[in-house]
Amino acid sequence: MLYRSHTIFLLLIIIAILGLGACNYFIHHNFRHDYKDANELLHSEVSNKLFMKAHMKNGDVFIFSDNWKISDDQSSISGFAKHYDFNRYLISENKCTVFLDSVAIFETNNPIDNKDGKRIIALSILTAVDLPLGVYCIFNPKACFGSCPTFYYGRQDNVNYANAEGFSSSICPSLEDGDLDALNNGKITGGEFVLTMKNEAMENHAVNEVKIFALPRNEGQRIFNNSDGKYFACSKLTAPSLAKVNDQVISSRLENIDNLEYFSLTDSNDLTKKETINLTFNNPGTIGNSGLVLNFRQTLLTTFLLYSVYGYMGDEVGDITAKIETDKDFRKYIQKPINLLGGIDVWVFNETRQEWQFTESIFEAGPIAKNLQLVNLPTEVARQSKINVQIRMTRGYWRLDYTALASIDSMVVPLELTPYKVTNKNITDTNAFNNVTANDNKYLTTVPGDSYQLHFRLPVENNDYELFVYSKGYYLEWIRKSWLSQKNLPKLMGMVSNDTAVWHSLAKEFKNVEWDMETTFWSSKYHNN
Amino acid sequence: MKLTHLLYLIALCLFASCAPNAYLAKPKNIQNTKYGAYVKVISNRHHVLAKGELIAVTKNGILVKFAERRPFSIYSIGSYSEFPIDSIDKIKIRVARTSDHPEAISTWASLLCVSTISHGFFGLITLPVNFYVGIPIALDATWATYSFTYPYQISRSEIYKFARFPQGLPKNIEIKDIR
Known part of the structure; x- marks a missing residue:
């Protein structure tokens, strides 16, 4: 992977240079x-x-x-x-x-015109983008740096195309947790599956365990997990006949797993303000059990809030982190904002009862990789000729890529695969292997720039599998020097105690950077849409 | 972004700041150029015979002072060659650069590339954009030239205008004395 990546990069450079080698401008000799x-x-x-x-x-x-x-x-x-x-x-x-x-x-x-005009215009446009962004990042480093452990399979190893993002909520040892992510993989060929795990942020990652859950699937069949970690084989997926937010039709944004997502901007006064997406499934054709499949991720609001927390801690970040580690009540206390913003709440209209029925709230932290999950719908609703679903969520907090009604065939049990080999730059790394193959007290510690390949053997070589990656660990954010000057413990306490005034000011602060953060960061991925 | 990729980019940025065509006049100085055009001579067998300054057009061909000599040139006399016109398939004649400020533009583009380091994860977007826009501009400003090709865009009878000695090699000058 590393070798191929370098080769492609060098080829692009060579092509660019060769292209320019022919870049001569004709001039008539009669000048x-x-x-x-x-x-x-x-x-x-x-x-x-x-x-x-x-x-x-x-x-x-x-x-x-x-x-x-x-x-x-x-x-x-x-x-x-x-x-x-x-x-x-x-x-x-x-x-x-x-x-x-x-x-x-x-x-x-005769005088000859130079060709500098267009060059200067192009460089001026770049400068107009680069300079404010550079200044912005210098003064707002919290908004510009950071991600979580990222996982890749296949050729892409750019963070824009991360297939999964590990334990994003586990920001200190006591919050260590496992995280299950669907890899949404295409047809698997060959008996080996290689997963690349990278540290691409200014963080230390402590990875306890990584494993793959593999589920054999038939042609045309998909397998999804729900928030309880159960897996369901589904044979029929139906996109919503209509998807609307208020009067805005967003069906085209939700009908495929692609890079076209629906997301809104936060309310400028209230970061907790909710919005409702109405999905209508006409003649869904579901008879037995069914579920709503969602492909989603968070916006950069989470990143902003997390870095705000670190900034407000200032030079007491060590003391406060120690308190989080040792004081269970405090640990629980500081997680209150997560509840304030909430998850993605799924409601369905029960025609028998003639009322909206709460089904489930799903939550998965992280703005990088998307999460493909199933929400099981009540059986009596599945039999309706028309199914109306409401997704209620905090404005500007989530990005929705895909929704579909899935007809569930059966619940299935995954095969659990641990790596048989871990390599680092094509060299077998026994130490890394020993650290990530079991849920124990041994950790693989990574620093920014680290990249490991985890090799898995698939049980039957020619079978196709739906794959899920499970990672367990925690990470420690690097505290930037500039954050120290932002120390504001009263604001920190106001934030974690859900103080209205503090959250109002956060809404204002985020509003100033929100659009630039979202559009700039993701524009390269969406330019074709 | 891997560190090695970043090093490639920085190296390329610095490379782009070089000026291989410094020999040629900038557009604003075309009136003051005192040398002949920079020519690339291609043989009938499609070999590059020579690259260098067009010194004069002679009775039978052209006289070129080498900037870079090819081993298969059989017409060499020291660092000069007179190429019979019949042996030539084409001559690429470069008369001027296309930028009046190549150093400033390539430095500007290079700095834009390097500045993306400060963009944090936005650099994932801004670095490639700056690279794929900025570096070609820098290279274009540095390397691109105004040119035309014999025999397609200029006839044999007009090539002399772009020689150091358009009047032909003066009788009082020995080829070996030309610097």
Whole structure:
């Protein structure tokens, strides 16, 4: 993977250079004029031009640059000139007179336009983007740095294409937790599956365990997990007939697993303000059990809030973290904002009872990789000829990529696979292997830039599997120097105690950076949509 | 972004600041150029015979002072060659650069690339964008030239205008004395 990545990168550079090698601009040769005698020169309009060259019979050249003139008797030319010998060494630079009978050829050149205009415009546009962003990041480093342990399979290893994101909520040892993510993989071929795990943030990751859950699937079948960690084989997926937020139709954003997502911006006064997405499934055709499949992730609001917390801790971040580690009640207390913002709440309309029925709230932290999950719907609702679903969630907190009604065939049990080998830069790393293969007190500690390949053997070589990655561990954010100056313990306490005034000010602060954060960070991924 | 990738980019940025065509005049100085055009001579067998300054057009061909000599050039006399026109398939004649400020533009583009380091995870987007926009601009400003090709865009009878000695090699000058 590493070798291929370098090769592609170098190839792109070479292609760019080769492309430019041919980058020459045609110019018609008649920009240069020459005159073999003074008479020709006199009868041209050359006298209107400032510059003129006199190529002498002996190979010297005089370059007249200003107010030159031909004498009345047409025997000489005089003016300010630079005189070069045949090797083009400068002999003199002053007012001089050249006799025409010693001149072989006169030469003039029309001015040539440079091509700098377009270059300067392009660089100005880049600068207009880069400079404010650079200044913004210097003064708001919390908004610009950080992610979580990221997992990749296949060729992509850029964070924009992360297939999974591990234990994003586990910001200290006491909050260590497991995290299950669907890899949403295509057809698997071959007996080996390689998963790349990277640390791409200014964080230390302590990875306790990584394993794969593999579920054999038939052609056309998909398998999804729900929030209880149960797996369901589904054979039919139906996109909503209509998806609306208020009066805005968003069906096209939710009908496929792609890069076209629905997301809203936060309320400028209230970060907890909710919104409701109405999904209508006409004639869903579900008979038995069914579920709502959601592909989602968080916006960058989480990142902003987390870094705000660290900033407000200032130089007491160590003390406060120690308190989180040792004081269970405090640990629970500081997690209150998570409840304030909430998860993605799924409601269905029960036609028998004629009321909206709460089904489940799902939550998965992290703004990088999307989470594909199933919400089981009540059986009696599944039999309805029309199913109405409401998704209620905090505005600007979630990105929804896909929703569909799934017809559940059966509950299935996964095969649990642990890595048989871990490599680092193509070299087997026994130490890393020993640290990530079991849920124990041994951790693989990674620093920014680290990348490990975890090799799994699939049970049957030619079978196709739906794969899920389970990772367990925690991470420690690097505290940036600039954060220390933002220490504000009262605001920190107001934040974690859900103080209305503090959250109002946070809403204002986030509003100032929200649009730039969201659009800039994800624009490269969405440009085709 | 891997560290090695970043090093490639920085190296390329610095590379882009070089000026291989410094020999050619900038557009604003075209009136003051004292040398012949930079030519690339291609043989009938499609070999690059020479690259260098066009010194003069002679009775039978062209006289070139090498900037870079090819081993299969059989016409060499020291660092000069007179190429019979019949042996030439084409001559690429470069007369000027296309930028008046190549150093400033390439430095500007290079700094934009490097500045993306400060963009945090936004750099994942801004670095490639700056790279794929900025570096070609820097290279274009540095390397691109105004040119035309014999025999398609200029006839044999007009090539002399772009020689150091458009009047032909003066009788008093020995080829070996030309610097």
